[in-house]
Amino acid sequence: MSPSGSQPLTPRQPPSIDAWGGGGFRVSGVWRPGSLLIIDDQPLDWGATSLADLTPEAFAPVYAAGGAVEFVLLGVGLANALPPRPVRDALKAAGLGLEFMSTEAAARTYNVLASEGRRLAAALIAV
Template sequence: MQDISGLPKEGQQLINSYGEGGFRVSGVRHEGSVIVFPDETASWSVADLGELTLESLNTVMQAVPPVEILLIGCGASMGFIDDSIRRPLRDKGITIDSMDSGAAARTYNVLLLEGRRVAAALIAQ
């Protein structure tokens, strides 16, 4: 596993490591894919980028406070997000960026520690 720890504020969800089919977030191991918000981490049913739908991102679109930046971790390699998903998110004021899951986890941590309203939807690798 790759260690990517930092110093979060009390209660913030920092991604500590990734790999081996899951993620360690704030010291808790999560098997499979997850969506990480600044204050909580939830299981995510998407196991492959081809399964990504707008409905699978419903919790992100309904988050309070609203998410400004959504990072999609596509698994072992970067993939592209279809405009049918990207456009409705943009219309809600959410910027979306896709990259491999490791890069998304690291970027999430940086943005979180900067105080940004970020979420990461991460496909396990």
């Protein structure tokens, strides 16, 4: 039980990104085709297909998560590139930090940060 006498606290069990490439991701042993969003430890299908087509609206589930997210870790595709200004501005206006890198680097970084208990949203464009 927790110190207050209520139910025991359940430790977070964030999903792990085990593999990427071939147009999708293996998340905790399950293949997920297409781009991926992980918010509040929940993997979700994400409609983003390229950095060039990314819009602030693509992050609606992140905005809706509120305090469950400290910052967005954005995997931008095969090579690191600057996300479109409207996306950067919208995330900043929502009070969210943004880190961006290649999808491969973002998948590895997500695993480390999630294991440390960080509250992040991973937004990964499939490669």
